[in-house]
Amino acid sequence: MRRSIVAIHVVALAVWLGSLAFSFQVAGRLFGGARKPVCPACLKTTTETETLVVCVGCGALQHQACAKARNGLCSLEHLGLRECVPPDENVLGKLRKIVTPSLTGTSSWTRVRRTGEDVPPERRLLWRLDACTPALSEKKDEGESKSRFVPGACFELPYPAVGDSLARVFEGSQVLGIILGVIGLGTAFLTRPGGAMRLMRAGALALALGLNAWLLFSLSPDIAAKRLALDAPGAPTAEEKAAFGKLHGMSLGGSVGVALLVLTALTLASVRREDVVSSETATA
Ligand SMILES: [Zn+2]
Ligand SMILES: [Zn+2]
Numbered sequence: 001m002r003r004s005i006v007a008i009h010v011v012a013l014a015v016w017l018g019s020l021a022f023s024f025q026v027a028g029r030l031f032g033g034a035r036k037p038v039c040p041a042c043l044k045t046t047t048e049t050e051t052l053v054v055c056v057g058c059g060a061l062q063h064q065a066c067a068k069a070r071n072g073l074c075s076l077e078h079l080g081l082r083e084c085v086p087p088d089e090n091v092l093g094k095l096r097k098i099v100t101p102s103l104t105g106t107s108s109w110t111r112v113r114r115t116g117e118d119v120p121p122e123r124r125l126l127w128r129l130d131a132c133t134p135a136l137s138e139k140k141d142e143g144e145s146k147s148r149f150v151p152g153a154c155f156e157l158p159y160p161a162v163g164d165s166l167a168r169v170f171e172g173s174q175v176l177g178i179i180l181g182v183i184g185l186g187t188a189f190l191t192r193p194g195g196a197m198r199l200m201r202a203g204a205l206a207l208a209l210g211l212n213a214w215l216l217f218s219l220s221p222d223i224a225a226k227r228l229a230l231d232a233p234g235a236p237t238a239e240e241k242a243a244f245g246k247l248h249g250m251s252l253g254g255s256v257g258v259a260l261l262v263l264t265a266l267t268l269a270s271v272r273r274e275d276v277v278s279s280e281t282a283t284a
Pocket of ligand 1: 039040
């Protein structure tokens with residue numbers, strides 16, 4: 001009986017830790033494909049210093065050299081004009097008339113398909129950004145002089161969809177965390193080592209559970225409300241952007257905190273009774 005309780009305790013903590021590690025991994029992977037635009041021809045991330053050309057038919061931006069290698073034609077599958085030209089104001093102005101920005105003020109993304117079978121099929125479907133929200137068009141990574149979110153830029157994943165997906169991933173992981181936390185805390189009192197070690201373990205688990213509940217019931221709804229404000233026709237103020245960044249930092253910090261507390265509890269649970277006894281005799 002005691003053995004199975006120990007197993008339940010350790011497995012609950014290990015799965016909790018594993019689910020957190022998994023959600024961090026998912027976040028890294030998704031944002032990796034959503035932050036930097038790629039050239040739809042060579043599928044490499046475009047840099048600020050490279051010369052890009054724009055397709056007069058669909059508006060997709062691509063490397064000048066890549067378009068040249070394709071007889072100056074667009075690398076995406078579509079009907080109509082496919083010539084790629086330097087993106088001057090005249091061309092962009094005409095394109096803006098073809099691609100109407102979303103009426104709700106949210107960004108517009110189109111699923112596009114790359115021509116040619118020289119790359120694996122899973123890399124041939126991309127997303128073209130056709131219209132930006134003011135918030136997205138101001139979004140810059142460190143070291144960038146201007147935003148990479150410009151109409152015509154192609155991405156592996158649409159940025160807002162990554163945000164929506166991750167909100168659900170984290171919500172699922174937090175719900176699972178609460179269930180496993182209750183199991184872990186309940187079984188902590190029935191498993192060895194006891195005494196001060198058990199108190200520390202139970203304390204770490206109670207703290208992790210509390211932090212997890214705060215993330216799920218208080219912080220996540222706040223972040224959702226702030227995201228809604230960013231997806232609007234008007235540009236966000238500096239304060240709004242700072243507040244959003246701060247909440248995201250708190251959410252990341254909270255999740256890392258939960259992971260560290262669960263790891264501590266798991267380490268304490270793996271200390272064997274004989275080790276505790278021998279160290280006690282050694283200090284005595
Ligand atoms: Zn290219
Ligand atoms: Zn095109």
